[in-house]
Amino acid sequence: MPNSSYKTRIERMKSRRKGSLDQKHVATESISNPRYDGLEHYALLENALDLPENWESRGASDSATRYVIGAMQPVDSRYTQISLETAGRIQNQLNKKLTQSLEFRVQGSVPLDIHIKGFSDVDLLIIDQQMLMYALKGIGSYRPSEKDSRDVIIALREAACDALKSAFPAAHVDDNNNKSLRITGGSLQREVDVVPSIWWDTVEYQMTKSEDDRGVTIINKSTREHIYNAPFLHIKRIKDKCDQCNGGLRKSIRLLKTLKADSKEEGKDINLSSYDIASLMFHADADNLRHNAFYELAVLVETHRWLNYLCQNPDNAKQLDVPNETRKILEKPESFTALLELTGIVNSVVTEVLRETTGIPDEFYSYKMSDVLKNKVVY
Structure with a gap:
């Protein structure tokens, strides 16, 4: 070549x-908008990143x-910091607006530092703790729930969608993906994929109680099929x-x-x-x-x-x-x-x-x- x-x-x-x-213009525009508080430090970070690497x-x-x-x-660590802080903003708003007992985790390329884009999107797991799935072959002792896990996760998705639209009225919330919600624009410096889920206690987790071994269950909203994954072990x-x-x-x-x-x-x-x-x-x-x-x-x-x-x-x-x-x-x-x-x-x-x-x-x-x-x- x-x-x-x-x-x-x-x-x-x-x-x-x-x-x-275009990305820098949108970021600068949102930072300078007086309606959005607490974003001044983003400007200091973003504007310093045009220097040669x-x-x-x-x-x-x-x-x-x-x-x-x-x-x-690696992408400059300041870009990664902004990506994680943007996911944190989403987490804070969902915690405030939803009544469920929730936990949050970031998954994907950003926490592994293998992303190649400065303006990298972030995957945020939102985990409803009212029920969980568990491996039947494990050694743990569980009481089966009368609730349908598919209904729980889909209800969480719908509530999260409404909460995000309310918390970030200038942003766009895309509900078309089968596994997640995507929120972009407005005051948000990064795209964030919000993945509704519940815990999945694998055979290994039931023995070790280490979160690295714990999985999550998500739902394909079109087919209502369970999808099991172990992102923390990955x-x-x-x-x-x-x-x-x-x-x-x-x-x-x-x-x-x-x-x-x-x-x-x-x-x-x-x-x-x-x-x-x-x-x-x-x-x-x-x-x-x-x-x-x-x-x-x-x-x-x-x-x-x-x-x-x-x-x-x-x-x-x-x-x-x-x-x-x-x-x-x-x-x-x-x-x-x-x-x-x-x-x-x-x-x-x-x-x-x-x-x-x-x-x-x-x-x-x-x-x-x-x-x-x-x-x-x-x-």
């Missing part, structure tokens, strides 16, 4: 990480190497694996999510979710990812190696579970095709990075990538 293409990708990545002009001076200008290094980096296992490899896992996930986002901008949508991408790289070699503490391109080396291994061994790839073991990662037939597509994009990036870091013409690329890149630290 010519450098002009990477120039476009780098500019797109800067916009994604720092917010588009460290990665923008690493590698040659408009190079694939600079693009890869930038794609690995978060814990990704975090633990990332600690083992000095942050290398997060860097790999961000890199692949960035490649996926740019591929979509360029007309090719890769049908793997952020969750799927994180799950695939969760199974990569921690020792190989750990080397990023000394040379960051080691993350690209292991990402390249692991994805190509999966493509060459489809039976093994299709047996991999998501980190919380609730399903197979590639459970849909089209998911393996998407893996092949994503791997092809990684391979093209690798070819360009090799060209830049070695200066060797294409016809001489007989080196192992790990041998070439491990001594090419880009400062």
Whole structure:
């Protein structure tokens, strides 16, 4: 891929990480509106974030190497802070306006610090405590409820929808998604997905009483089907694996999510979710990812190696579970095709990075990538 293409990708990545002009305009407009109190500190945070980031001076200008290094980096922590505080504003209003006994948790990419957008949306679980689901094979002692869990969750959704419209009259509350409500605009600095749910006490939770092992139950409002998930175990296992490899896992996930986002901008949508991408790289070699503490391109080396291994061994790839073991990662037939597509994009990036870091013409690329890149630290 010519450098002009990477120039476009780098500019797109800067916009994604720092917010588009439209996003910044909306944020500034809402902050300056005197009807909204307590937002002054947002202005101080947002306005300070147009400064160049460290990665923008690493590698040659408009190079694939600079693009890869930038794609690995976390979004500035101040952006993440605003995302979490926006979810907190939603939580405070729902606590005030709803009569149920509620608990709240944030799930998804933001608490894991694997989001790639400065103006990243946030998933907020709202958990009704009046009843719960539990695994029958567990050791816990429960008294069955006479209530229908589907009715409880749908009633919570309806009450939350009304409460959000009342609390944020200038915002838009979208009730069309089957699993969640989405609130945007007005004084809110981020989009927030509100997910009505109740607790699900898994077999493991009944033994350990650790919230990491506890799940949640949500409802598909169209079909009224239960959906069981264990988001806290997913978060814990990704975090633990990332600690083992000095942050290398997060860097790999961000890199692949960035490649996926740019591929979509360029007309090719890769049908793997952020969750799927994180799950695939969760199974990569921690020792190989750990080397990023000394040379960051080691993350690209292991990402390249692991994805190509999966493509060459489809039976093994299709047996991999998501980190919380609730399903197979590639459970849909089209998911393996998407893996092949994503791997092809990684391979093209690798070819360009090799060209830049070695200066060797294409016809001489007989080196192992790990041998070439491990001594090419880009400062």
